[in-house]
Every structure is written in C-alpha cells, then in structure tokens.
Amino acid sequence: MVECIKCGEVGTISKAGKVGKKQRYFCKHCKLHFTLPNKNIAPRSELEKKQNVTIKDIAEALQISFSTVSKALLGNPVVNPETRKKVLDMAIKMNYQPNLIAKTLVKHTSNTIGIIIPSIISSSFYPEVLQGIQEILSEKKYTSILCLSHESYENEIANCNQLINNRVDGVLISITSKTQDTSHIKQFEDKNIPFVFINRAPETLQGSSVTVDNYLAGCKAVEHLIEQGCTRIAHIAGPTNLAFSKERLRGFCDTLIKHRMPIDMSLIVYNDLYTANSKECVAHLLNLSHPPDGVFVYSDFIGIELILAAKEKGIAIPTELCVVGMGNNPVSSIIDPQLSTITGPTVEMGKIATELLIEEIETKNQKFSNRLLDVELIVRKSSLRNESEIK
Amino acid sequence: MVECIKCGEVGTISKAGKVGKKQRYFCKHCKLHFTLPNKNIAPRSELEKKQNVTIKDIAEALQISFSTVSKALLGNPVVNPETRKKVLDMAIKMNYQPNLIAKTLVKHTSNTIGIIIPSIISSSFYPEVLQGIQEILSEKKYTSILCLSHESYENEIANCNQLINNRVDGVLISITSKTQDTSHIKQFEDKNIPFVFINRAPETLQGSSVTVDNYLAGCKAVEHLIEQGCTRIAHIAGPTNLAFSKERLRGFCDTLIKHRMPIDMSLIVYNDLYTANSKECVAHLLNLSHPPDGVFVYSDFIGIELILAAKEKGIAIPTELCVVGMGNNPVSSIIDPQLSTITGPTVEMGKIATELLIEEIETKNQKFSNRLLDVELIVRKSSLRNESEIK
DNA sequence: ATTCCTATTGACAACGTTGTCAGTAGAAAA
DNA sequence: TTTTCTACTGACAACGTTGTCAATAGGAAT
Numbered sequence: 154m155v156e157c158i159k160c161g162e163v164g165t166i167s168k169a170g171k172v173g174k175k176q177r178y179f180c181k182h183c184k185l186h187f188t189l190p191n192k193n194i195a196p197r198s199e200l201e202k203k204q205n206v207t208i209k210d211i212a213e214a215l216q217i218s219f220s221t222v223s224k225a226l227l228g229n230p231v232v233n234p235e236t237r238k239k240v241l242d243m244a245i246k247m248n249y250q251p252n253l254i255a256k257t258l259v260k261h262t263s264n265t266i267g268i269i270i271p272s273i274i275s276s277s278f279y280p281e282v283l284q285g286i287q288e289i290l291s292e293k294k295y296t297s298i299l300c301l302s303h304e305s306y307e308n309e310i311a312n313c314n315q316l317i318n319n320r321v322d323g324v325l326i327s328i329t330s331k332t333q334d335t336s337h338i339k340q341f342e343d344k345n346i347p348f349v350f351i352n353r354a355p356e357t358l359q360g361s362s363v364t365v366d367n368y369l370a371g372c373k374a375v376e377h378l379i380e381q382g383c384t385r386i387a388h389i390a391g392p393t394n395l396a397f398s399k400e401r402l403r404g405f406c407d408t409l410i411k412h413r414m415p416i417d418m419s420l421i422v423y424n425d426l427y428t429a430n431s432k433e434c435v436a437h438l439l440n441l442s443h444p445p446d447g448v449f450v451y452s453d454f455i456g457i458e459l460i461l462a463a464k465e466k467g468i469a470i471p472t473e474l475c476v477v478g479m480g481n482n483p484v485s486s487i488i489d490p491q492l493s494t495i496t497g498p499t500v501e502m503g504k505i506a507t508e509l510l511i512e513e514i515e516t517k518n519q520k521f522s523n524r525l526l527d528v529e530l531i532v533r534k535s536s537l538r539n540e541s542e543i544k
Numbered sequence: 545m546v547e548c549i550k551c552g553e554v555g556t557i558s559k560a561g562k563v564g565k566k567q568r569y570f571c572k573h574c575k576l577h578f579t580l581p582n583k584n585i586a587p588r589s590e591l592e593k594k595q596n597v598t599i600k601d602i603a604e605a606l607q608i609s610f611s612t613v614s615k616a617l618l619g620n621p622v623v624n625p626e627t628r629k630k631v632l633d634m635a636i637k638m639n640y641q642p643n644l645i646a647k648t649l650v651k652h653t654s655n656t657i658g659i660i661i662p663s664i665i666s667s668s669f670y671p672e673v674l675q676g677i678q679e680i681l682s683e684k685k686y687t688s689i690l691c692l693s694h695e696s697y698e699n700e701i702a703n704c705n706q707l708i709n710n711r712v713d714g715v716l717i718s719i720t721s722k723t724q725d726t727s728h729i730k731q732f733e734d735k736n737i738p739f740v741f742i743n744r745a746p747e748t749l750q751g752s753s754v755t756v757d758n759y760l761a762g763c764k765a766v767e768h769l770i771e772q773g774c775t776r777i778a779h780i781a782g783p784t785n786l787a788f789s790k791e792r793l794r795g796f797c798d799t800l801i802k803h804r805m806p807i808d809m810s811l812i813v814y815n816d817l818y819t820a821n822s823k824e825c826v827a828h829l830l831n832l833s834h835p836p837d838g839v840f841v842y843s844d845f846i847g848i849e850l851i852l853a854a855k856e857k858g859i860a861i862p863t864e865l866c867v868v869g870m871g872n873n874p875v876s877s878i879i880d881p882q883l884s885t886i887t888g889p890t891v892e893m894g895k896i897a898t899e900l901l902i903e904e905i906e907t908k909n910q911k912f913s914n915r916l917l918d919v920e921l922i923v924r925k926s927s928l929r930n931e932s933e934i935k
Numbered sequence: 936a937t938t939c940c941t942a943t944t945g946a947c948a949a950c951g952t953t954g955t956c957a958g959t960a961g962a963a964a965a
Numbered sequence: 966t967t968t969t970c971t972a973c974t975g976a977c978a979a980c981g982t983t984g985t986c987a988a989t990a991g992g993a994a995t
Binding site: 259 | 942943944945946947949950951952
C-alpha cells in the first residue's frame with residue numbers, strides 16, 4: 154500500500170513505530186525511515202503568512218542582504234547613505250514594524266519594566282502613582298507590564314515569576330500587607346534585575362525605595378493636634394508588618410514624649426487591612442469611658458468612617474474631637490466637616506521611583522538609594538478649633 | 545609590527561580599511577583579511593553569564609539532548625517518564641525559569657494583551673475597569689502591557705505601534721475623546737490582532753465592543769426627572785465625537801419627545817473634555833434668564849460642580865433644581881446633598897471585555913460582537929423632591 | 936600597469952525555545 | 966537466530982533580530 158518516498162518500492166516497506174500519532178515506515182532497500190507527508194500543502198502561505206514584514210522581506214525586495222538592512226535601520230554609519238535611504242523608504246512603504254521580541258532575545262534587554270501593586274481600586278493612591286510611572290516610562294521609551302497582587306502573598310510570588318519569565322529589565326514593587334518572607338523578591342537581585350520599592354518596603358530586605366517620610370507624618374499630625382489643644386490623643390495605626398505603619402506610630406509616640414504627654418496604650422488601635430476591622434477600631438475609641446479628644450488616623454478612609462460614626466453619636470467635630478487623616482483622598486475635602494490630612498506627593502512618587510529604576514537599569518548601578526519624600530499637613534475643619542487660624 | 549594571525553609573518557601584512565573603528569589587515573601570503581582579536585577575553589563568563597538557567601544547561605547537567613529536555617518540560621508523552629522526572633527535578637533544583645521571549649518568537653503568540661486607556665486618575669472608572677481586566681487575565685494566565693493615551697491622539701497612535709512591536713495577542717482600547725481617524729486601530733485588523741473597545745468606541749470603525757447602554761442612561765435620567773416634576777430639563781453633554789455622548793443625548797431628546805416636552809437648545813451644553821470648559825457649562829445653565837429645574841449631567845464630576853455652584857448661588861437642591869449625574873463616583877454619595885447618578889457595572893465591564901478578547905484570540909473568531917451593559921439609576925437626595933419616595 | 940587601501944556589502948553565528956523527523960537499542964515475533 | 970517493530974532520544978531547522986568578521990569592487994597611489 155505505502156510506497157517508499159525515495160525509491161517508490163512497495164515490497165520493501167515495513168512499519169517502524171509511531172511518532173506521536175503518525176505511523177512511520179522503513180524501506181529496507183533505501184535503509185530509510187519516513188512518515189507520509191501531510192496532504193495540506195503550504196497552509197501558511199495562504200492566510201497565516203505575511204502578517205508581519207521582516208527585515209528579510211525588505212532585503213529581498215531590495216535585493217540586498219538582510220544584515221545590511223539591519224544596519225541601515227539601526228543607523229550604522231558603515232552603510233552607504235544611498236542604500237540607507239533606499240532601505241528606510243522601503244521600510245515605510247512596506248509598513249515594517251520591528252519585532253521587539255526578537256530584539257530582546259539577542260540583546261538581553263527588553264526595555265520593559267514590571268509593576269506590582271497590591272490594589273488599584275482601594276483609593277486614588279495607586280492610580281496616581283501609576284500616572285507618574287507612566288509619564289516617565291513613555292518619556293524614556295519604556296513599556297510596562299502591570300500586575301496586581303490583591304494584597305495576596307501568593308499572588309505576589311506568582312507576579313514576580315511572571316515578570317522574570319517575561320525578562321523585564323527592572324521592577325517597581327509595592328509589597329502586600331502580608332509579605333513577610335522576601336525570597337521571591339531576592340530572586341531579582343540574584344538575576345541582576347534592579348527593583349525599587351514604592352511606598353511600601355519590607356524591613357527584612359535591603360533595596361532601593363521611594364517612600365514618604367512616615368515618621369514625619371506622625372510627628373506633624375500630633376504636633377498639630379497638640380497645638381489645637383488636644384490632650385488625649387489617639388492613633389488608629391495600619392498593618393503592623395508594614396514599615397510605614399511602624400514609622401507613623403513611632404512619630405506619633407516620639408512627639409507625645411517630646412511634649413511630655415503620656416502614651417496611653419488603650420488609645421492606640423491597629424487596623425489589620427484597609428477596611429477589615431476598621432469599624433471595631435473606630436467603635437473602640439468612641440466607646441471608651443474616657444474617650445480621646447484628638448485622633449491621628451493612618452488612612453483617610455478610616456478617618457471618614459470615624460467622622461461619620463462620631464456625628465452619629467452626636468460628638469461635635471472639631472470641638473469635642475479633632476481628626477487628622479492621611480492620604481488626601483478626594484473625598485476628604487468634600488465630606489462635612491472636611492477632613493484634615495497628611496499628604497505626600499503621589500504622582501511625584503511614581504515619577505521618582507521610575508527615574509531611579511531606569512537609572513539603575515541603564516548604569517547597572519549596584520548601590521541602593523532610599524528616597525524619603527516630604528509630607529505636608531493640610532489643615533481643614535475636622536481639626537481646626539479656631540476658625541481664624543486658617544491661613 | 546602586526547603579524548598574521550594564521551602564518552605569523554610580518555612582512556606580508558598590509559592595511560585593509562576599517563570596520564567600524566577597528567583597523568583591518570591583509571596577509572598577502574595567506575590571502576587572509578583579519579582584525580586583531582580583542583584583549584579582554586571572555587568578559588561574559590565572569591559576571592554576565594549564567595543569569596538565567598536555560599534548557600541547554602539542564603541538558604548538559606543531565607547529559608541528554610536539549611530537545612528531550614524541552615519535550616519533558618512540555619509534558620510531551622514521547623519522553624520516558626523516568627527521564628521526565630529527572631528533568632523536572634533538575635529544573636527545580638537549578639531554578640529554571642522558562643524564557644517566554646524565546647517561546648513567543650517561535651510560537652508567534654505572547655499570551656500578552658495590550659491595554660490602552662485615556663486616563664487613570666480622572667475618576668475611579670478606569671481603575672475599576674482595570675481591576676476587572678486583571679482579574680480575568682490572571683485567571684487565564686495572560687500578561688498585560690498598560691498604555692495611557694492621556695486623551696492625546698498622537699499618544700494613542702504611538703501606543704498602538706508600541707503594542708504591535710511588542711507582538712501582543714490582542715488589545716483592549718478605550719479611545720481618546722479626540723480620535724477621529726482610526727487607521728492606527730485598523731492596523732490591528734490587518735495584522736489579525738483582535739481588539740475590543742471598552743466604554744468608548746469610534747463610530748467609523750467596525751469592531752467588538754463592550755459599552756454601557758448610554759441611550760438607556762439618557763432615557764432613565766430624564767424619565768426620573770420628569771417623575772419628580774421637572775418641566776425645564778437641561779443636559780450637560782460630553783465630547784461630541786464620542787459615541788457615548790451622542791447616545792446619552794439621543795436618549796435625553798427621545799424621552800423628552802416621548803413625553804411631548806419641547807427641546808430647548810439653550811438647555812443643552814457641551815463639555816469638550818473632562819474639566820476643560822465645565823465651569824462655563826455650569827455657569828451658562830445657572831445664569832439663564834429662564835433657568836432649568838432639572839439637569840442630567842453626563843459625568844458625576846461636573847454634576848458635583850453644578851451642585852456646588854448652585855449652592856453658592858442659593859439655589860435649593862432638589863426643590864428648585866434636580867440633578868442627576870453619571871458614573872457613581874465615590875464622592876457622589878458623600879457630597880451634600882448626595883448626587884443621584886446613573887451607573888453601569890465597571891468592574892464587570894473590564895471582565896466581560898477581557899473574556900471576549902481572549903475568546904477572540906483563542907478561537908481566531910473573526911466576527912465582531914457588541915455587548916451593551918445595563919445601567920441603573922441610583923436615586924439620592926439631589927433629585928428626590930419627595931423624601932418618602934425612598935424605597 | 937601594478938599595488939595598496941578604503942568603503943561597502945555579505946555570510947553567519949548567536950539568542951532560547953519548539954517541533955519535525957531521523958536514528959537506535961533492544962524487546963517481541965517469526 | 967533472524968526479522969520486525971516499538972519506545973525513546975537526538976539533530977537540526979525554524980522564529981527575527983544583532984553584531985562580528987570576511988570578502989570585494991574599484992579608486993588612489995605608485
């Protein structure tokens with residue numbers, strides 16, 4: 154039945170196993186193993202082919218070698234200006250679009266960075282940071298792969314691997330509130346992939362970072378509350394494993410100590426994740442037998458909850474209770490009374506981190522740099538007992 | 545001075561031009577052209593090398609061929625289960641991470657999609673859409689490249705080219721308010737790259753899309769205002785070249801006509817970009833000699849501006865003026881009075897669009913599908929004249 | 936006319952995979 | 966023992982670039 158694809162004989166053929174699902178044959182005469190060729194010839198030339206023009210297509214069109222085309226396209230001075238012009242014209246005429254994938258493979262640089270952030274809808278914070286990042290990226294002709302960890306440690310690990318597999322040149326990362334072990338991030342170091350922490354940095358791993366001065370934030374908030382005459386000052390603190398929470402708390406405590414005021418542990422409560430136990434935190438403070446008259450809240454969102462709950466209970470703000478939040482959420486300036494807040498430069502933060510990262514990528518600089526950005530107190534009605542003090 | 549790298553002679557050498565900046569020589573005796581080898585030998589083996597383990601490293605460690613390793617890693621049943629196990633173990637031991645770049649080059653699919661959106665900080669809309677997109681992407685093991693067009697037509701073109709050059713498998717795009725010509729998007733079609741419009745779709749190009757039912761939004765808003773007893777109903781409309789603006793306007797007009805109410809052109813104003821001339825729009829309506837008693841605003845942001853301006857002028861809301869916005873911005877439920885709004889499912893929109901796109905990618909389906917998502921009216925104080933009507 | 940040399944072009948090996956097919960040892964069948 | 970035949974493994978050509986180096990035509994110098 155089957156005849157040899159070389160000599161055409163039929164009698165000399167015997168079966169010779171399978172490759173995948175395809176029967177193989179052996180011709181005794183030619184000592185040749187073979188499989189029957191597929192019937193559908195050249196399916197590629199019909200539809201699939203010529204989706205993209207390559208350097209070789211240009212070379213063929215111009216009857217020159219493809220390496221000359223490559224050089225012309227790269228502006229290499231060894232090529233004759235005339236041929237360069239011809240190549241450039243033909244490239245435009247044929248709508249040539251360079252394959253960055255192939256380029257990455259040979260150059261070992263992708264001009265792509267990875268971005269890992271825990272969330273994009275919890276507040277306007279990360280969108281603003283992203284805005285800053287993208288501004289610099291498009292200026293420097295970089296591309297970005299965006300990953301959301303959704304505050305999950307497992308996702309964060311998966312994201313890191315995904316970025317490594319996609320051979321990014323560098324990574325901007327804001328760790329989850331659950332990240333303790335950092336070996337997945339350490340991988341970047343092993344592979345010489347620079348990374349910069351944004352906003353949230355782990356305490357257990359050395360690395361470049363761009364964060365706001367959270368210690369100063371705690372100080373400024375408490376200083377302001379003391380100025381307004383508060384004497385029992387409380388703090389709703391953030392997740393304890395995040396450095397920024399600790400720093401704000403440290404600023405909070407140090408400032409109280411500086412003013413020789415007692416630190417009452419019952420006035421410090423911890424919110425474990427953005428809104429998980431926030432209601433309990435707020436209720437705890439308001440229901441104390443000896444409640445606070447001033448609160449520094451680590452996030453505007455919970456500050457707003459506090460204001461709403463206090464209004465509900467008939468507690469007058471700011472006369473009975475002053476509130477200072479952090480983050481300058483758009484809502485804060487719209488709520489009644491408007492919420493005082495500590496704010497850092499968010500868009501700027503994205504920009505600075507990206508510039509830092511790209512510099513590390515391009516200079517192969519090994520040294521870490523840690524940038525601390527200044528914070529600002531925006532005084533609004535929620536903490537202003539003397540209206541005339543508004544500047 | 546220079547001796548032939550082959551025969552070692554000195555007298556037979558003559559110069560032979562340059563290649564780049566490097567001097568070349570010619571040996572008459574051997575008829576050989578050559579350049580002097582670089583002094584620094586194997587700089588790669590020191591630092592640069594072995595950043596990443598490859599399939600060949602595993603093959604060498606196991607003393608088998610790299611194609612067998614590849615097959616083992618891919619789970620190809622032709623490899624012996626024993627060798628597969630050996631390979632898998634060694635891959636883990638050596639911390640092998642597959643190079644997706646190389647894979648993309650040979651497979652012509654990157655498992656990456658491009659996302660082009662006009663903005664990420666103008667409202668919570670796009671972050672929410674992104675959230676939905678990312679949820680599906682991580683579920684389906686896809687990666688995304690994020691591009692912001694910043695409402696600029698030129699940027700949008702650049703973004704499209706960037707995505708093509710990065711060989712994405714598909715694109716999600718929300719066009720800018722300025723996009724008229726769509727040839728840059730048509731490119732995707734030419735290259736067989738599926739794309740899905742999110743929220744904003746051009747009128748001049750056929751394509752899959754996922755949008756909210758903007759016509760219905762206009763209808764619902766006006767129906768509600770009429771129910772509340774409004775008789776002079778105004779509309780602040782969005783950019784005129786965006787289909788969604790036109791649809792909302794069409795719903796607005798049709799509903800007025802349906803109720804046999806006149807359409808007063810002085811009550812329809814156009815906002816050309818998010819906040820560009822919004823103040824003028826608001827002022828125009830409030831300063832009319834015969835002002836409206838109900839307004840449907842195409843965006844919550846401008847609805848809020850309207851409320852603030854009306855309060856400033858002492859116009860009572862909702863008794864003298866009812867306002868309905870669109871977008872359900874978080875601020876809308878916090879402002880006083882709370883703003884009624886029309887809202888569509890934003891996160892859902894991102895999910896549906898992404899599922900649609902991935903389906904088009906994986907089935908190579910050529911047919912376009914246009915999904916219209918239902919909108920919902922959230923009634924709040926800004927448009928509720930009879931308090932008891934709250935359900 | 937002969938030699939030298941320069942400007943330009945071409946050939947080819949990477950890069951790290953996948954997939955096709957050829958080759959082989961040795962078990963099963965004769 | 967000889968002849969099938971099967972289960973594996975290996976070689977190698979893609980994929981679209983970049984970069985290194987060899988080759989060549991023909992002008993300048995002798």
